[in-house]
Amino acid sequence: xxxxxxxxxxxxxxxxxxxxxxxxxxxxxxxxxxxxxxxxxxxxxxxxxxxxxxxxxxxxxxxxxxxxxxxxxxxxxxxxxxxxxxxxxxxxxxxxxxxxxxxxxxxxxxxxxxxxxxxxxxxxxxxxxxxxxxxxxxxxxxxxxxxxxxxxxxxxxxxxxxxxxxxxxxxxxxxxxxxxxxxxxxxxxxxxxxxxxxxxxxxxxxxxxxxxxxxxxxxxxxxxxxxxxxxxxxxxxxxxxxxxxxxxxxxxxxxxxxxxxxxxxxxxxxxxxxxxxxxxxxxxxxxxxxxxxxxxxxxxxxxxxxxxxxxxxxxxxxxxxxxxxxxxxxxxxxxxxxxxxxxxxxxxxxxx
Numbered sequence: 001x002x003x004x005x006x007x008x009x010x011x012x013x014x015x016x017x018x019x020x021x022x023x024x025x026x027x028x029x030x031x032x033x034x035x036x037x038x039x040x041x042x043x044x045x046x047x048x049x050x051x052x053x054x055x056x057x058x059x060x061x062x063x064x065x066x067x068x069x070x071x072x073x074x075x076x077x078x079x080x081x082x083x084x085x086x087x088x089x090x091x092x093x094x095x096x097x098x099x100x101x102x103x104x105x106x107x108x109x110x111x112x113x114x115x116x117x118x119x120x121x122x123x124x125x126x127x128x129x130x131x132x133x134x135x136x137x138x139x140x141x142x143x144x145x146x147x148x149x150x151x152x153x154x155x156x157x158x159x160x161x162x163x164x165x166x167x168x169x170x171x172x173x174x175x176x177x178x179x180x181x182x183x184x185x186x187x188x189x190x191x192x193x194x195x196x197x198x199x200x201x202x203x204x205x206x207x208x209x210x211x212x213x214x215x216x217x218x219x220x221x222x223x224x225x226x227x228x229x230x231x232x233x234x235x236x237x238x239x240x241x242x243x244x245x246x247x248x249x250x251x252x253x254x255x256x257x258x259x260x261x262x263x264x265x266x267x268x269x270x271x272x273x274x275x276x277x278x279x280x281x282x283x284x285x286x287x288x289x290x291x292x293x294x295x296x297x298x299x300x301x302x303x304x305x306x307x308x309x310x311x312x313x314x315x316x317x318x319x320x321x322x323x324x325x326x327x328x329x330x331x332x333x334x335x336x337x338x339x340x341x342x343x344x345x346x347x348x349x350x351x352x
Contacts, residue, residue, distance in 0.1 A: 001031065001032045002032060003032065003033065003034050003082045003083045003084075004032040004033065004083050004084050004085065004104045005032065005033040005034070005083045005084070005085050005086075005087060005100050005103060005104050006033070006034050006036055006077070006078075006080075006081035006082060006083035006085070006086045006087075006166070007025065007033055007034065007035045007036065007087055007088070007089050007095075007100065008036050008038065008074055008077030008078055008081070008086060008087070008088050008089070009021065009022075009035055009036065009037045009038065009077070009088075009089050009090075009091055010038050010040055010070055010073035010074050010077065010088075010090065010091060011037055011038060011039050011040060011042060011046050011047075011050065011073070011091045012039075012040040012041065012042050012046070012067065012070075012073065012091075013042050013043060013044045013046060014042075014044075014046055014091040014092050015042075015044045015045040015046050015049060017091060017092035017210070018046055018049045018050070018091055018092075019049060020094060021089065021090075021091050021092065021093060021094055022035070022037075022049075022053050022060070023094075024089075024094035024095045024096075024097075024208070025059070025089070025095060025100075026057065027097050028095070028097055028098075028099065028100045028101070029097050029098055029101055030098075030100055030101035030104075031059060031100075032100070032104065033059060033083065033100045034059050034060075034061055034082060034083060035059055035060050035061065035089075036061050036063060036077040036080050036081065037050050037054075037060060037061065037062050037063070037077075037091075038063045038065065038073040038074070038076050038077045039062060039063065039064045039065070040065060040066075040067050040068060040069070040070075040072065040073040041065065041066050041067030041068075046091075047062075047064070050062050061080070063076055063077065063080060068178070069178065069181065070176075070184060071176035071177065071178045071180060071184045072176075072178050074088065074159075074175075074176050075175045075176050075178065078169060078175060079175075081166050081169075083166060084104075084107070084165065084166055084167075085103060085104060085107050085163055085164065085165055085166060086163060086164055086165075086166055086169060087100075087103055087160075087163035088159055088160040088162075088163070089160065089207075090160050090209075090210075092210045093122065093160065093207065093208055093209055093210050094122065094207075094208040095206060095207060095208070096205065096206050096207065096208065098204075098206065099206035099207065102117075102204050102206055103115065103117070103163055103206065106200065106202055106204070107163075107165065110141060110198065110200040111198060112141065112165075112196070112198045112199060112200040113164060113165050113168035113195075113196040113197055113198055113199065114162060114163070114164045114165075114168070114192050114193065114196040114198075114199040114200070115162070115163050115164075115199070115200045115201070115202060116137060116154070116155055116161055116162045116163075116199070116200075116201045116202070117137065117161050117163075117201075117202050117203075117204050117205070117206045117207070118135045118136050118137050118161065118202070118203055118204060118205040118206065118207070119135045119158075119161055119205050119206060119207030119208060119209050120135065120205055120207070120208050120209070121135075121208075121209060121211050122208040122209055122210045122211065123211075126211040126212060127211070131211070133153055133154075134153055134154065134157075134158070135158075135161070135205065135207075135209070136154070136203065136205070137154035137155070137201040137202060137203055138154060138201060138203060139201065139202055139203050140200070140201050141198060141199070141200040141201075142198070142199045142200075143197065143198055144196070144197055144198075144199075145193050145194045145195075145196070145199075145248070147252060147255050149193055149199060149201075150190065150193055150194075150252065150255070151255050151258075151259060152201070154201055155189065155193065155201065156185070156186055156189050156190075157183075157185045157186050157189065158185055158209070159176075159184070159185035159188050159189060160185075160207060160209070161206070161207050162188075162189055162192065164192055164196075168195075168196065172195040174188070174191055174192050174195060175188075176188050177191075177238055179238070180234070180235065180238060181231075182228075182231045182235075183231055183232065183234070183235035186235050186239070187235060187238045187239055187242075190239045190242065190243070191239075191242055194242070194243060194246060194248065195246075225267065225270075225271065226271060226275045226278075226279065229264055229267055229268050229271075229279045230278075230279060230282060232263050232264045233264055233279065233282045233283050233286055235263075236256075236259070236260055236263065236264070236283075236286060237286045237289075239256075240256065240286065240289075240290050243256075244290060249290060250295070253291060253295055253296070253299045254299045254300050254301060257287070257291075257296065257299060257301055257305065257309060258301065258305060260283060260287065260309070261304075261305045261308055261309070261330060261334070262334050264279065264283050265280065265283065265308045265309075265312070265330065266327070266330050266331055266334060268280055268283070269308075269323055269324075269326055269327035269330065270327060273317070273318070273320065273323070276318065276323060277315075277317050277318070280308075280311060280312040280315075280318075281312065281315050283312045284309075284311075284312030284313040284314070284315060287309060287312060287313060288313055293313070296309060296313075302333050304326065304329040304330045304332075304333050305330065305333070307326060307329075308326060308330060311326075
């Protein structure tokens with residue numbers, strides 16, 4: 001059977017989960033795929049597990065490399081892809097039995113260059129309202145990048161539910177940015193969507209995402225809100241630099257700056273004074289690298305968004321009262337829940 005789909009599986013010290021992951025591939029109801037398992041310098045028993053599976057199953061290919069991180073491992077697998085299409089499976093997650101077949105069917109039927117599909121939390125009880133929304137896309141196709149696609153809650157994050165045609169990947173050089181240690185999924189998806197001539201979102205739930213795993217990079221970073229927000233600023237910097245190179249950044253001034261308010265500023269305003277100032281200052285530096293005050297002022301932002309961006313650009317150290325007031329105004333605009341904003345402030349120990 002011709003290889004239609006290449007499933008890239010980055011593997012690093014996941015011996016407790018790897019059998020379950022590979023068993024989900026073995027359970028597929030269609031086998032016109034290959035699994036490219038990239039052993040990223042594992043020091044536990046992961047390599048031995050891969051070898052045991054490869055001895056039994058012809059659809060597994062193993063690539064060994066020195067440890068270089070998730071993006072490096074994914075890129076190594078993508079470059080070895082033999083299928084018409086490429087998708088991803090993290091080695092502590094699982095695919096549903098129909099996943100490989102449906103991914104190929106959706107590509108063939110839609111003639112898309114990129115598709116994004118849904119999934120479930122693993123275990124199911126660990127889901128949240130936000131995750132449920134994120135993993136439940138509506139059915140829609142886009143003939144190129146647009147604000148609705150780029151900032152849809154159904155389109156980002158999680159690279160593992162965004163697949164692409166191999167021809168498109170190589171033609172447009174769509175790979176993971178190996179400079180990004182955290183948030184590589186968002187940078188990759190923004191890059192793919194910006195270059196795709198047709199992107200299709202489908203409601204099919206094809207993936208099971210393990211929500212919590214001790215020792216994962218995401219768990220470590222999320223444990224430190226200040227560190228996470230600085231990472232978010234870097235993610236935006238990479239995205240904005242890429243869109244500037246493509247010559248399309250100015251088309252998205254309003255939504256990009258609104259994204260900055262939601263992705264960084266809202267949570268930064270819940271931090272203590274020094275940490276809040278540092279995050280906003282870093283945000284201001286990145287904003288100033290791409291926009292002056294005139295295009296920002298005329299972008300159509302809400303007043304609360306403009307005030308936050310202005311504070312970031314000027315390096316203004318906010319008093320506790322102003323910081324609290326800005327948070328309530330911004331949170332109420334973004335999420336529409338004033339009582340929630342106040343309760344969040346009450347629970348936050350940084351604002352005392």
